[in-house]
Amino acid sequence: MKRYNKDTEDKILNVAQIIFRKKGYAGTKTQEIADQAGINKALLHYYFKNKKALFEKVFLMSVEEVFTFLATYLNNEEALIEKTPKLVDSYLNYISKNINLFVFVISEVWQNQEFTQKFVKIALDKVDFSNYISSFKKEVEAGLIRDINPIHYLINLVSLSIFPFLVSPIVKNLLSSMDIDSSTIILERKEVVSQTLLSMIKK
Amino acid sequence: MKRYNKDTEDKILNVAQIIFRKKGYAGTKTQEIADQAGINKALLHYYFKNKKALFEKVFLMSVEEVFTFLATYLNNEEALIEKTPKLVDSYLNYISKNINLFVFVISEVWQNQEFTQKFVKIALDKVDFSNYISSFKKEVEAGLIRDINPIHYLINLVSLSIFPFLVSPIVKNLLSSMDIDSSTIILERKEVVSQTLLSMIKK
């Protein structure tokens, strides 16, 4: 006797993830998840206690994904000056393909602060930035980079990378109203972000 | 014979603005707006055709507010190197007091793209950044600042300013899990953002 059909559970989770990330908690209807998963709404409650429980699972997976990607690339052992352009390049690619993920996490963290904070903490427990901090400090001591707070470098990195995509529907409008070609701007961003970050750490 | 009671209409709009900005379109219930405005739900429909019409008014006001503040400060006639720290200072103060506004606009632009885009366009029509662009170019020609694209300076300014607040519930958790005092970091941000922007334009 097994316990639950993993295929069905995965199918529900995958569909729920897509819809929750696009429409948010309040905007998502369990009926739509069931329909798109090709199952009955009752079955959804057989696998997941209720809408909130399903949402919480999706939310936790999402926050974990956000941190995992960042931590993986940040913790690799390479000199920061060489690492920066590569990190920016792959990070911008990742963000552009997963922008819904970031909009979702930020929206829900504010709209449902009471029950999302717990999962932010859980996700943070699995992630470790201490490696990044200590290798940053080592490079400072070795005289390779300027003596700045690694936290500010990190905040600037994610701000410069994520935010332009967050507001891209607005920026596209703004640029076209000014007769500026937005695809050129997007292409230039990688270089701009790299240069801006490098100017923080280069002596 | 007058037409509508302006007090009542304003009361509804103000309450609607607060609730929509906090809970988003789907998360907001018209009953709650009516309750907090101290009126009957029928009266809400007497003043506004339906929930969507009320939302659209609030959304338009919000996008306009976002652009108006930025444009006002950006268009003032002062050398960019002197203007930057002042602009950052007042912009960060403004954002920290109105973070819901920014979360709201970004969330809704993605979640309800079909019917928000129109209002983004309307709001953009009322705003003019051409002044900023031309005075930036003048400073470049005068040799006061480096020859960079003013759009990238603008994108970096808003990214570095707004994004840390957007993710502040997460950052606070992250920092405390690393035993870092977040209030110190926040205080340092003004200087960091200014310096980062200045390093883009200083020769």
Place this chain on the structure above:
DNA sequence: ATTAAATTTGACTGTATGGTTAAAAAGTTA
């Protein structure tokens, strides 16, 4: 093949929600 457990379904329920209606109350003009 029989039995029993796990999985899936159709039909249902209660409530929350956006919106309407008809009438009462308040305000305005003559």
Place this chain on the structure above:
DNA sequence: TAACTTTTTAACCATACAGTCAAATTTAAT
């Protein structure tokens, strides 16, 4: 004050929605 208009209300309606239940179907073990 009478007549009329504007504003506000209580009660109501239809629908959408999250969640339940009992029965049917599938799966696995003997």
